[in-house]
Amino acid sequence: MLKSVQDSPLHRIANPRSVAFFGASNNITSMGTSQLLALLDMGYPGAVYPVHPKLEQVQGLKAYQSVLDLPEAPDLAVLVLPTRLVPEVIDQCGRRGIKRAVVVSGGFDEHGDQGRELQQQLDQAAERHGIRYLGPNCLGVAAPHNQVNTTFLPYEARPGFIGMASQSGSFVTQMFDYLDKFGLGFSVAMSVGNEANLDLVDVIEYLAVEPHTKVIALYVESLRRGRRFLEVAREVSPHKPIVALYVGGSEAGRRASLSHTGALAGPDRLYDGVFRQAGVIRARTLEEMFDFCWALADCPVPAGDRVVIQTHSGGPGATAADACGRAGLQLPPVSQATRQKLAPYIPPTTSLNNPVDVTYTKNPLEYLLEMPKVLLADEGYDGMIFYYLVPEGAVKRALLAMGLDPDQAAAQAEAMLEQQAAAIKEMVSASGKPLVGFSFRTRDDAFIRRLQDQGVVVLPSGERAAAAMAALVNYGRLRSKVLAAPWPAGT
Amino acid sequence: MLKSVQDSPLHRIANPRSVAFFGASNNITSMGTSQLLALLDMGYPGAVYPVHPKLEQVQGLKAYQSVLDLPEAPDLAVLVLPTRLVPEVIDQCGRRGIKRAVVVSGGFDEHGDQGRELQQQLDQAAERHGIRYLGPNCLGVAAPHNQVNTTFLPYEARPGFIGMASQSGSFVTQMFDYLDKFGLGFSVAMSVGNEANLDLVDVIEYLAVEPHTKVIALYVESLRRGRRFLEVAREVSPHKPIVALYVGGSEAGRRASLSHTGALAGPDRLYDGVFRQAGVIRARTLEEMFDFCWALADCPVPAGDRVVIQTHSGGPGATAADACGRAGLQLPPVSQATRQKLAPYIPPTTSLNNPVDVTYTKNPLEYLLEMPKVLLADEGYDGMIFYYLVPEGAVKRALLAMGLDPDQAAAQAEAMLEQQAAAIKEMVSASGKPLVGFSFRTRDDAFIRRLQDQGVVVLPSGERAAAAMAALVNYGRLRSKVLAAPWPAGT
Known part of the structure; x- marks a missing residue:
């Protein structure tokens, strides 16, 4: 178990003091713009630096032509860029001293040979500069206690006590509304996407010591590090309950998750066994998942x-x-x-x-x-x-x-x-x-x-x-x- | 199958032109008063005659000392009276020419030897005058298209297309609110209580020809006339879908329903078989029951x-x-x-x-x-x-x-x-x-x-x-x- 939340590579992703934002513009229908607006709507108190090759202003904020021009090295970079640009931009972020990123862009491992090559370039750039990142193919983080939200929907619920790690990004965003119907909310919710650098297990380790989190919810399509998951979950679950929704168990669920994040899911009974050994409560539906989280946190x-x-x-x-x-x-x-x-x-x-x-x-x-x-x-x-x-x-x-x-x-x-x-x-x-x-x-x-x-x-x-x-x-x-x-x- | 809704003994219970009301007063915490107020809240257009031994007015309406004093023979009598008074009052209703009743009072078959004796007296009085009635131990009917509601809660949903027969009375009332959350509503919902005279099967036959009803929901704790249920449901279900929630299947559910209406429930698998043969869709939860009704009615x-x-x-x-x-x-x-x-x-x-x-x-x-x-x-x-x-x-x-x-x-x-x-x-x-x-x-x-x-x-x-x-x-x-x-x- 981590000693404190500062020891987690995710700490400055959920609680950055400043953010560089790539891919937002003044076109309100673009994904990147929606994500920047969600962050601003949240009342995020730190500095936000939009980086844009042409615009001088993005959504009323001064924009920079290159990350190298920024007046400081921000804690976090959020990238909503065409896939082919991502490795190069991560390299530039590294050169500017940025150590954490959210890579929203898709089109990597889940998109065949060309995608895999770009993933390798991204890995190399991140490693070169010691950058830890969420994604690619994710929506990043909603941390309402810190007024942070990198997803594309406004966070409308209250700050709450449910920590979440999700292998579906939009799942997290759709739950803002769902939780609000019960007066619940997230402490920190993270979308892990393809898990190329930081994964579900890293998020569990982080949430285990995150002080607003009373219970941990997992949306699982497949476990990439099964053994490590078992170790960490066994350590965490007796102290902070963990509830998992696993959708890869049926043939149909398996096919859906394969196409969604490119990961291969395993048989239902195998996952049942893993969850049981890990002390993790399994939910069969998303309604059950949050019902269980609520009861485990409050009773x-x-x-x-x-x-x-x-x-x-x-x-x-x-x-x-x-x-x-x-x-x-x-x-x-x-x-x-x-x-x-x-x-x-x-x-x-x-x-x-x-x-x-x-x-x-x-x-x-x-x-x-x-x-x-x-x-x-x-x-x-x-x-x-x-x-x-x-x-x-x-x-x-x-x-x-x-x-x-x-x-x-x-x-x-x-x-x-x-x-x-x-x-x-x-x-x-x-x-x-x-x-x-x-x-x-x-x-x-x-x-x-x-x-x-x-x-x-x-x-x-x-x-x-x-x-x-x-x-x-x-x-x-x-x-x-x-x-x-x-x-x-x-x- | 009945030829028309008029052929059902339930027609004038769901659509009475006038009502005699026993057991309401000016004490707003009494059950009878709540039920009378629910009927008046509904904007019921027919004449309502409260019968009360002492009061001259009940909830602003002229009250009558005895049913024998009423200016006409109402289509329906609603009885919310102490158990021991019920047989005698039913007899008086019969003498005044009333042919239909809702007996809300409990304490009959579900309450041991003394209750059974009162039930016999009630049966004899009803038979003597050809009175058909819902109950005892029920809440009667909510028929919002007719602005009728004899239950103790105001009907707040819209008039809808779900016909319901329920062996739990308060279940019906609790669903007013539930259905309203989805913009749904009842066509006619009937609480059958102990089913001493009219039962679940009679309600199915009625709903089969009731014109606002597109689908039939059943809340079942036990089937008293299994064979007749099968015959009627087989006839109805191909034309109007029937969805059943049966709660007597587990030991715990069985005990709960035994104490609730005094009926003994049967094994889960037996009921599964009966429903299947009858063409009835089984729901496992009340949420499923109304979800299924909605889909079957609209798709x-x-x-x-x-x-x-x-x-x-x-x-x-x-x-x-x-x-x-x-x-x-x-x-x-x-x-x-x-x-x-x-x-x-x-x-x-x-x-x-x-x-x-x-x-x-x-x-x-x-x-x-x-x-x-x-x-x-x-x-x-x-x-x-x-x-x-x-x-x-x-x-x-x-x-x-x-x-x-x-x-x-x-x-x-x-x-x-x-x-x-x-x-x-x-x-x-x-x-x-x-x-x-x-x-x-x-x-x-x-x-x-x-x-x-x-x-x-x-x-x-x-x-x-x-x-x-x-x-x-x-x-x-x-x-x-x-x-x-x-x-x-x-x-």
Whole structure:
């Protein structure tokens, strides 16, 4: 494990103090221009030096004819240039003292003999000057805490805690929006492209010590350094969970990834084995990947697989229970002692099986706070899945009935929801057990948004909550195994 | 198959001309009041007669001490009363000439010996007067085209084309919101509860002839009339697709549904077999259920399983391809002839495998219209999965660059997106093949909203698009089998 983030060759790629930009112009439809604009939109605080053979100004910034003319040696060069120009420009960057680059241009190893020759020239130029780079055929980095974004889409989510290494560049950009729907965001996301110089494993090593990163997501089309991946992931995963989405497993996925980055993917079961040995949680879909990241970052690891479900709607409770059953989780019935503790909160028609189904609750606070507190305290359960009712309507109606006018009632309801969300988070944290919530409401709903912003995981369905709980259990098991089994490092 | 919707005992439950309401009051926290308010919120145009032993007015409506006092015999009675009162009130309804009821009250068969005795009394009262009813232990009906909603939540989605029969009542209500996120809605949704009088099969028969219903969704915890279900579903499914979510398959799901409606569920594989024979598509999650309904309602049935994927982002394309592979769909490579037809639209670096990956397209119209037109016309493909880029930003920037002011550009962009969405729908319809789209953007995005409103299926991920395409293929196969195999009706 690296001692600090400064020890990684990726540090000044994610956190450059200044950037030389090749390939941007005043033509807004060009890729390079979109990428420069994304960086500027981010409010990047360092100096940006566009390099352009003809223009004096690029997007309002002074442009330089050659990198050799720059007033300083920037920390990072971003190249969005025709393939044939890349080796020569990297050489010039080296001569100017630049040590890090993002090579966006494609057309290298993934494009036959001519591409391979250009790749060799690029390798030689980089080696000559000790330049480490991401790519080629990548989009570089989004590091919102540092206000850095070299991709072609504006970073619209908040700075977050998910670190990502992706063998698809545009995948990273498309996820900006996706994460924002849940109030999530990237800490640092890197697109590794053809991995000619820096690869997935380098990014994992970097993210392992990157302080904003609580969990690491991998989009994998193939592992080029399988053995090193295993070593590094085993070291990192017990401390910072790693979740991988591997798409090369089916014949169709394999063909898609072959054409995409030129790498050959391996059989599904081989990758299953590698991930398991490495302590890496595998996701089957991108929705699962980020669901799992969220749960692993915000929930403690459960001691076992015994789950209790609380719901105020039989159907959603049953779908969650069914998904738990399929995922191999246990749903023990509610004990006599716990039934007695719940008695004050429940009408006599309540089902006291598991799921605990309180369809006709009258007091939202009992449903949201008192009952889960009792259930989480039960030693027979290791974790909880919770269906969130949204009390906004009930709260408002009650306030109106008390004689408040609509504006007062709305403001008062807002304040109460805020308090309730904070109290729920505190109650869950104090339990020391994971609670994974779900609701069919989204962040458009004030209560769901507040819960999520407090750090309560609220997923869009019971099935997804069950899968995330199973990932937590799975992570706990893998972690024990990885920590227990000595790794034959020297063999 | 029924000749018309009037022949179903459910017709006047979904479309009553007047309603007697038992159990509502001026206490806004009571269940009955919430249900009455939901009906009134819907703008229900018929007469509503609250019946209450003491109150003169209920929620602003004149209340009646007894159903016998009503000025007419309403088409429907809704009962939200203590269990022990229900048989007697049903008897009174019968004496007043009411023929249809929704019995919301629980506490019958699902609550031991005492409950069973009350159920017998209820049966006798209903039979005496020829009353047909939904429930007990249900929420009744949401029929937004008729402005009817007897459930306890306001119906906030639009009137739609998904007919639903659910063995969970609150499941129906929770889905109002879920469907609205996709611009979908129910035609008629019915909660069947304990199915003492009218059951899931009756609802299927009704929905089969209900004119707003294009597809039927079933939430199943157990089939009480397996044989009749098979007969009816086989008759209906070739003409109106049926999608079922069955949650009783796992031990945990079974226990949850047992406590929920008192019905015993059967093994997963048995239900798999029944659904297959009946031509019913099975969904594993509620998200799948509505994804499948949407695709089956809005897309033609593909002739085979050969799919082409078009994407402008390698990662999402690869995840869709991988999911297609796992779902058993074929992804044949792009033929030489089709490559030539695509040549004008693609940069030389484009991957012409399948997925067709056009990462750096400059002209959104070529990407959105010309290329899919060529691919859909290829006889080697039976259907298409399409990753939607959102051209709004590009369109606006181009308009600004042409010198329009921001307001003009925004208005102009809106109009262009509207035109594009309409042109896309027309192009897809003309092809005669199914196109299932996906995007990580939601209806918050103007373009996605317009596409969906035009009737283009746009799902939230490539995996879900692949699963929906597989459901279309599967439906086509099941339909052929059901139509080909004679059913031993007399045996």
